[in-house]
Amino acid sequence: MRIDIVTIFPEFFGVLDVSLLGKARQSGLIETQVHDLRDSTHDRHRTVDDTPYGGGAGMVMRPEPWGEALDGIVTERSTLIVPSPAGHPFTQATARELAARDHLVFACGRYEGIDQRVVEHYSERIEVREVSLGDYVLNGGEVAAMAIIEAVGRLVPGMVGNPASLEEESHEAGLLEHPSYTKPAVWRDHAVPPVLLSGNHGAIAAWRHEQQVARTRATRPDLIGEQ
Numbered sequence: 001m002r003i004d005i006v007t008i009f010p011e012f013f014g015v016l017d018v019s020l021l022g023k024a025r026q027s028g029l030i031e032t033q034v035h036d037l038r039d040s041t042h043d044r045h046r047t048v049d050d051t052p053y054g055g056g057a058g059m060v061m062r063p064e065p066w067g068e069a070l071d072g073i074v075t076e077r078s079t080l081i082v083p084s085p086a087g088h089p090f091t092q093a094t095a096r097e098l099a100a101r102d103h104l105v106f107a108c109g110r111y112e113g114i115d116q117r118v119v120e121h122y123s124e125r126i127e128v129r130e131v132s133l134g135d136y137v138l139n140g141g142e143v144a145a146m147a148i149i150e151a152v153g154r155l156v157p158g159m160v161g162n163p164a165s166l167e168e169e170s171h172e173a174g175l176l177e178h179p180s181y182t183k184p185a186v187w188r189d190h191a192v193p194p195v196l197l198s199g200n201h202g203a204i205a206a207w208r209h210e211q212q213v214a215r216t217r218a219t220r221p222d223l224i225g226e227q
């Protein structure tokens, strides 16, 4: 997989060189490249925004720099991802879908967002996904893009040592994950649930599933069609 990121804050993605994605880059599983949107401007002030048509507060990101930057990056095999508070909810299912793609391109907006014609233009040529991480507004798409890159990157085959561990995680089977425990068996008078020490794998599996359902019902009833 290749990941390209376009942003006015390229230094924000320096952290990609460490953590899980650092390993991915070194192993060649995931190539990443960060691009400064201002390199696609040609005025003295390297202007990327302008006032909104129709009036209103804030500034909108100009389409020309985006067009020039993205034309140099996207191909017919690219998926353009635009983090936006108005986007479709990003879920584990979305992460799984994107983990199978060849080329992800992230357009990180700032200000009041990117001129909508950029999405319209590239939607005529490639798959474009406007995605939201939740019902809140950030100052830009960079934090959202980093979260999406991590959620997707860890699902790329070869990225995690034990793929089986992915299957028990929250949202993998539409349920939240069960609680986890490790040594010591008793900590500050809190004992590990006895079934986990029983060696009875059937009983352990049943208990874990019960915990998943109970947790999901209590915390995220929407995930199991309950309100």
Ligand SMILES: Nc1nc2cc(Br)ccc2s1
Pocket: 083, 084, 085, 108, 109, 110, 111, 112, 113, 132, 133, 134, 136, 137, 138, 139, 140, 141, 142, 144
């Ligand atoms: N939740 C989100 N807020 C924002 C704000 C801007 Br500005 C760009 C992208 C996103 S995604």
